[in-house]
Amino acid sequence: MAATPSPLPRWAPTPSPSRPLWRWGARHHQPGGGGGAGTSWWSRIASGVFAWGGRGRHRGAAPSDEAAAAVAGRRSGCELQVVVPSSAPAAVAAEDAAGDGDPRAFLTWEDVRVTVAGGPRGAPDVRILDGITGHARPGEVLAIMGPSGGGKTTLLDTLAGRLGPGMNKTGLILINGRQEKLAYGTSAYVTQDNVLMSTLSVREAVYYSAQLQLPDTTPAAEKRAHAERVIREMGLADAMDTRIGGRVTKGISGGQRKRLSICIEMLTRPRLLFLDEPTSGLDSAASYHVMSHIARVAARDGMTVVAAVHQPSGDVLELFHGLCLLAAGRTVFFGTISDATEFFSLNGFPCPRLRSPSDHFLRTINKDFDEETVVESSDKAKRKTAADEAIEILATAYRSSIYLDKTTDQIVEMKSMDGASFRRREHASFGTKLLVLTRRSFLNMHRDVGYYWMRLAIYMGIGVCLGTIFYQLGYSTYSSIQSRCEVIMYTIALLTFMSIGGFPSFVEDVKVFRKERLSGHYGVSEFVISNTISATPYLSVVSLLPGAMLYYLTGLSKGADHFVYFVMVLCVCCLLVESMMMVIAAVVPDFLMGIIVGAGVQGVMMLNGGFFRLPNELPKPVWKYPCYYLSFHKYAVQGLYKNEFVGLSFPSDQLVDSNVTVSGLQVLEYKLQVEMGYSKWVNLAILCGMMLVYRMIFFAIVKISEEVRQKRGGKRGCVR
Numbered sequence: 001m002a003a004t005p006s007p008l009p010r011w012a013p014t015p016s017p018s019r020p021l022w023r024w025g026a027r028h029h030q031p032g033g034g035g036g037a038g039t040s041w042w043s044r045i046a047s048g049v050f051a052w053g054g055r056g057r058h059r060g061a062a063p064s065d066e067a068a069a070a071v072a073g074r075r076s077g078c079e080l081q082v083v084v085p086s087s088a089p090a091a092v093a094a095e096d097a098a099g100d101g102d103p104r105a106f107l108t109w110e111d112v113r114v115t116v117a118g119g120p121r122g123a124p125d126v127r128i129l130d131g132i133t134g135h136a137r138p139g140e141v142l143a144i145m146g147p148s149g150g151g152k153t154t155l156l157d158t159l160a161g162r163l164g165p166g167m168n169k170t171g172l173i174l175i176n177g178r179q180e181k182l183a184y185g186t187s188a189y190v191t192q193d194n195v196l197m198s199t200l201s202v203r204e205a206v207y208y209s210a211q212l213q214l215p216d217t218t219p220a221a222e223k224r225a226h227a228e229r230v231i232r233e234m235g236l237a238d239a240m241d242t243r244i245g246g247r248v249t250k251g252i253s254g255g256q257r258k259r260l261s262i263c264i265e266m267l268t269r270p271r272l273l274f275l276d277e278p279t280s281g282l283d284s285a286a287s288y289h290v291m292s293h294i295a296r297v298a299a300r301d302g303m304t305v306v307a308a309v310h311q312p313s314g315d316v317l318e319l320f321h322g323l324c325l326l327a328a329g330r331t332v333f334f335g336t337i338s339d340a341t342e343f344f345s346l347n348g349f350p351c352p353r354l355r356s357p358s359d360h361f362l363r364t365i366n367k368d369f370d371e372e373t374v375v376e377s378s379d380k381a382k383r384k385t386a387a388d389e390a391i392e393i394l395a396t397a398y399r400s401s402i403y404l405d406k407t408t409d410q411i412v413e414m415k416s417m418d419g420a421s422f423r424r425r426e427h428a429s430f431g432t433k434l435l436v437l438t439r440r441s442f443l444n445m446h447r448d449v450g451y452y453w454m455r456l457a458i459y460m461g462i463g464v465c466l467g468t469i470f471y472q473l474g475y476s477t478y479s480s481i482q483s484r485c486e487v488i489m490y491t492i493a494l495l496t497f498m499s500i501g502g503f504p505s506f507v508e509d510v511k512v513f514r515k516e517r518l519s520g521h522y523g524v525s526e527f528v529i530s531n532t533i534s535a536t537p538y539l540s541v542v543s544l545l546p547g548a549m550l551y552y553l554t555g556l557s558k559g560a561d562h563f564v565y566f567v568m569v570l571c572v573c574c575l576l577v578e579s580m581m582m583v584i585a586a587v588v589p590d591f592l593m594g595i596i597v598g599a600g601v602q603g604v605m606m607l608n609g610g611f612f613r614l615p616n617e618l619p620k621p622v623w624k625y626p627c628y629y630l631s632f633h634k635y636a637v638q639g640l641y642k643n644e645f646v647g648l649s650f651p652s653d654q655l656v657d658s659n660v661t662v663s664g665l666q667v668l669e670y671k672l673q674v675e676m677g678y679s680k681w682v683n684l685a686i687l688c689g690m691m692l693v694y695r696m697i698f699f700a701i702v703k704i705s706e707e708v709r710q711k712r713g714g715k716r717g718c719v720r
């Protein structure tokens, strides 16, 4: 039977199920457990899921027929491939069942070990994950639970192919039995720290993201409506027009930020969704609503969800189809929640009657607050806590239990799935992304006072100071030559040095870029170009207004063309320094450290620019070659010197002879030791070239670090 294309895009609106999700207690006791994704057919019908699952290859087939096919294991003449895991309640195919052409994702991992280098002086590697095995199925939500520091985030990062630098992974992670590089839009990851653009409102953040993620063929009105619908589904309708807030201003609450992050990642209904602490910061009702919504979407779309959670309430716990319990990087249990309760009980840790199972599991294996006791072992005395012993007992028991056998059998069956490869989803074109990012970045720069407005105010103030101290220099004295040089050098040095002030705002942008880039929303080139386009108008204003003020107050060279050149050099220098700070942000992502590094680099460049020490007086090794030639101050200051002195003449030093005049060219060549072999426009072109080179270095660093990350993380990950 040929696949029927879905009449609706993946993210299209869906009817609310007639009743909330089924409870695990009922689900796991379904005899035979037919139905997709761990649900009975009856519960799929009752929840409204079946009707929507019927959009694709299931359309028209009676539930009983499907169930029969599931039990038979294969349905002849039908593309639907159904494998019945012997010990699993669910029988689902890797082939697409939602009818959108994408297969579902059966994720399996075996013997996953992660270590991090132990540091200098040959310290041994630190083991973070120690042989973790498990699986996640389409339509289900797997909870990874464990005490803080147990390895939940590391496991999520490993599965999502996002391990950080310095971490090494071994083990086999497969999707539908294959090592697969996930195509764009196939997976999404909601990180623990909600990285969002603080100046946007909730509505703007989701809508901009929808424009970046959804294809150009989707009309704008539809994108807007979809964004609003997703916001409402996450219970954020009341905060729709509230700014997110951040460093400077207070905005939406922590729980709302978390829900917003989830909204953004669920816009395209990915096949695989990784959630790191989706309920942190939420009250129990909000946690339940958020998780039940995610579980409902998972069941409806056949999405595979893996969520690291802390202490879920009883209601939330019931929404999970499976549990992976980690402690100190080891598997304490993997299976269903009812099996977990039974397993704890069988091994001497029964759950007290009035305690929720999740509280009980975590209290048993949390060793952070236990008192240590000295335990004699065969060779030496060891310090141990009661929880240490509990973890040891449970982890050892699990390794030889039927629950591990069950998990292993299910993995073997999932590995035999042979669904089609994930297709690259349609998404916005390069031009659309560029336009959307430029608009978003422009708006952000406008709203973030620290980006340019504060600087503009300070520059204006300094322009007044400089203009009044060096008021109308004139051409009648020899000393005015020196004064002109001082005004020029001070302007260039201060303007560029203070560009560091915008670094904290830029670092926030880079964080958002890194997160969105990892999710595959857009590429490095879109970010670099849009940042340049959106920054240029602000930098022009920042250069023009204070520049005009000090230019005319000090009485620098007359003529509009000279003034235009002056402003152009200031503007390009600001862009250049921002490009240099981009490179620093790529290497040193912390803004305090970045500011220190940036200030240090600029300080050294300034010293070598040929002003404080004339070019011929600079020590040749290092300072003249290559530092002098690498300093942008050299090209900026010499360009402005040429702009200022060519065509002028000054009286000679009165101590020598007051009647002799010196030409501007003589001043440039002999007094200032300016390189006169090329025009001032070449100086400007070199500055533009340097700016481009810095932006290309940023591009290269991000690309190389992505390559390294992808190699380390294996084939998963959705970076394009």
Ligand SMILES: Nc1ncnc2c1ncn2[C@@H]1O[C@H](COP(=O)(O)OP(=O)(O)OP(=O)(O)O)[C@@H](O)[C@H]1O
Pocket: 116, 126, 128, 146, 147, 148, 149, 150, 151, 152, 153, 154, 155, 164, 166, 167, 308
């Ligand atoms: N890059 C690293 N270098 C050294 N140790 C690390 C590194 N990353 C993680 N760890 C350690 O690995 C352990 C597991 O960390 P992980 O973040 O996965 O825990 P977690 O269970 O997610 O904790 P939480 O619930 O508090 O977020 C912790 O002890 C942590 O200190």
